[in-house]
Amino acid sequence: MSVAETLDLIRSYYAAFNRGDAEGMLALLADDVVHEPSQGAPRKGKALFAEFLAHMNRCYAEQVLDPQVMANGDGSHASAEFMLDGRYLESDEGLPAAKGQTYHLRVGAFFEITDGKIGRVSNHYNLADWIKQVQAG
Template sequence: MTALDIVKEYYTSFNQKNWNGMLALLHPEVRHEPNQGEVRIGVEKFTEFMKTMDTSYEESLTDLVFLTEPSDSRVAVEFVVNGVYKKGEEGLPEAHNQSYVLPAAAFLDIKDGKITRVTTYYNLPLWIKLVSA
């Protein structure tokens, strides 16, 4: 399976809410670099993050564009997040099922058939504006 195949399966699992499918593609010591906040190391911490996300947000990704490089070890993905903000988080606006559409991107490293790094970027001030309107 190529790096591109692995990353496509990861995002297909995301859109299907198949959290176990996503987690199965991660290296046990995966490095998760979120848009803001502390870096998380390990599947356990990533699992905790996913549980929080599932509680607070209902999201699907559209318009995915995958970019690869010749070594078959890195994949970049550009996408649009279509979401509903279900439950507020500390330091963020109050949630009352606001809808949002937000461009985002992620960068993933793959080694020995597992995702070893997930770095995600999006415009947090724009997201806050969208859910505060």
């Protein structure tokens, strides 16, 4: 893929995210996608990623703000940095109780591109900051 195509792919991924369009996000992923969350074990495959998205959409309402997307010279890898505005809707296991708290986090994401699809997505954020924000309510 060209750099421009990779950048468009990642921007499309976040546009689908902001629309709450899980099917649109899944359409951009390789069948054997590897998802590496900031916390927890990696998961492999679209089915597990779809389960993750359903869980996230139940517990959180989030919007990606002003993603800065970059790609390497051959378009095989990309990254994004953005602010994430969210609202905590339903308590998530092992985390503070949800009461509709809002939060604002800086997030970094890294991608591998395989045959025109996202083959790996790795997200990173400061969980301690998120917990502090939701506990402050």
